[in-house]
Amino acid sequence: MTTDSTQATPAVESSRDSRSRSTSVACAHCGLDVPRARVADDGGPSFCCPGCATVYATIHALALDRYYALQGEDSARQPATVSGRSFESLDHAAFLAEHVRTREDGASEVVLALEGVHCAACVWLVERLPRVLPGVIDARLDRVSGRATLRYEPATVSLSAIARTLDGLGYPPHANRGAARQEARRARSRKHVVDLGVAGACAGNTMLFAFALYGGHLDGMDPMTRTLLRGVSLAFTLLSLAWPGRVFFQGAWTSLRTRVPHMDLPVALALTIGTLFGAWNTVLDRGDTYFESLTVVVFLLLIGRFLQEKRSRDALDAVDLLFSVTDATARKVDADVERETPIEALVPGDRIRVRHGESVAADGMIERGTAAFDVAFLTGESKPRTLRVGDRVLAGSRNQGGEVDVVVEAAGPRTRAGRLMDTVRAAAETKSPIVRTVDAMARRFTVVVLVLAAITAAVWWNASPEQAIQHAVALLIVTCPCALGLATPLAVTVALGRAAKRGVLIRGADVAEALCGPALVVLDKTGTVTTGTMQLCEWSGPAVVLERVAALESGVEHPIAVALSQAVGNVDEVVSRRHVEPGFGVEGVVNDEAIVVGSPRYVERAVGELPAGIKASVERVRVRGLTPVVCARAGRVEAVGGLGDAIRPEAKAAVQALRELGHDVVLLSGDEPAVAFAIGRDLGLDERSIEGLASPERKLDRVRSAVASGRRVFMVGDGVNDAAALAAATVGIAVSGGAEASLEAADVYLAKPGLEPLLELMRGSRRTLRAIHRCLRASLMYNAVNVALAMTGVLNPLVAAVLMPLSSLTVVTLAFRAHTFGDEP
């Protein structure tokens, strides 16, 4: 009845695969195991894939074999990808104008985003470019972001030749999209680096003078010298506060104005009071000063911020790299000559050719040919649409079989996909910020500290007003939430870094926190809980018929044909005749038997009316939301198959696990309600939490209204049709292989397919929050000790200078040792 026997085939194959791995031969290029079928018989080098073989040959021909010596034992192993493209589009005037800069010395400079950069030896290989390609002056690779900056002489070498060389070395280059955003991030990062350095210089120098003052404190010091040293310390403190420390005052001011609690508030309070107190005592030459503690606090807090910023910057760069890798070229046809053209250069009236496997670059009308288009990214519809001459195609549709020429009607932002992006931006702008645990704590913290300071002052007032003020100020300074402000950024930074290594790219720290509480999880169907490709889901009929059908369908490009031919493993049937009726079916002769496969109507036309049993099967397949396929052998109808978008194997367990974590799960699909309900029921959802035919606007509305009613909403999706909802949700999660629109809108990007990374994300975030809480408890304990010391009047600048870094050190250790992503607690 079902396809148990046929679906088992891939499993058998993979176990054969793993057996061959036990007697492994390492790939000569990447070092991964070579499948047995690919092991070279002649004793020469073996490769795991054609990509590695090409790259190995290129490296060898260019005498760059040292690359292999430089690869350390611990280098990340990764098979090479070679696109084999011509890269003509890089020589196009539109590309050159946008991406290439002419330097003063006449050379050209370009930044390219490279795929496949993974290890230190990659830096060496890419930077050897000037040696192997005349005309290239200089190549610099940034390993973390995967961007190469190239200087070359345009007269000697064309950009496409450079691109082809990089491609041959296993680093397919792409136009660096989002350059303006990267530039803005870099400018911000430079500001942070400056702030950090200045704060460090101020802290270090104040420390030096503080040591002299400690000495004076013990052995005595003449008042003039003391005033000199304190004056200089005061100057450094003022510099530190006014320059790098201004961010705390700006943050505190915003926090006061918007009445949203923020960590910066207690920090700014401690800094202000500490500095005023110190300045007063310096001028009057009496009492204590805490300049060294204050400057060190500024420095440490900035370190925490810097690391956190750097981590989210790396994540954003990685997302931009994914952007760049998506196709940005089209095949423009001019007088029957195909040219690779950047999408930006397309104008209405142009003709573009779309081959099997490519995406349509612009909205337009088909002028020649027939093809099946996958429009799932745009609408969520899982069944491919067969489009013919005169039909309209939308940008972003993927050609799944056939070849068409399209006359462009709208390009760039005026396409349907482009207009949807405007909704996405609007949705992102109205999103309210997430209040973080630390910030919520900061308000209570500030109140408690102020009350304690008041109590201290009141208790000591009777003894001496001067001492009362001194102790109260000491309390305010030592409770400055340094550990608090350092611990959380560090814990989050470490967690985000580990998550990124496991293919979960998180855009910011607040996201990890927002992921922890119970929420409404909205799942998109196509491509998220399903694989997004056609598969044989149901088969009623003899298995031998399926084998014949698979043989007949192999080599046909329609997605249904591909699904049928992949339903069984290797078959040794002999196909002696084959006739394809595009969009309807195939007939032919296999092993001397006539086979007809296709839509019920097509088979009916070929062999006469279908028997009642078969008709019932077809109806049952339709009810399940699948596409029916009828097969006749030797003129007799013998089998019915149901094809559809198959649920990911782990989806049901994942939905269950999400519920156990306390989330409500809802399925919103742009597909037919029948399909949505069939899939939803298989996942174990009840009818009320399934909705079909949801347009992008409808998805956005659902998410918005849930957010407006005060719920936390996690939207999980992959398509352009999900993008607006992703942007509006508390946390938008884009799954692997998604459209670039969803990348831009989402807060989290899962680089590995399936729902398993989603669970990993939720669990990792919870562990991260626990780690943050641990750090907070530790720092609160230190503060309790500090408060006790300050209230009893034991605290002096020396004790404070020892205690404060000590507490920071403790929480930093806790933050780095915390289990977050990638390991069980």
Add this chain to the structure above:
Amino acid sequence: MTILWLVVPVALLFVAAAIVAYVKSARAGQFDDLETPAIRMLYDDEPVNSSGAALGRTSPCEVAPQDRG
């Protein structure tokens, strides 16, 4: 300890010079990439290999892919 009245200002001048140099280099982008330079300096400049350079003149794209599968 009157020497301090001379030494401390001199020290401050040094600090100021260091800060100015640091800020200039940071703004020029010398700290943009904190990871790759650490790797890059490990690679020695090898002597120019004439045969390698000659080989380099044939475009690598002309190297036929060798699929031994």
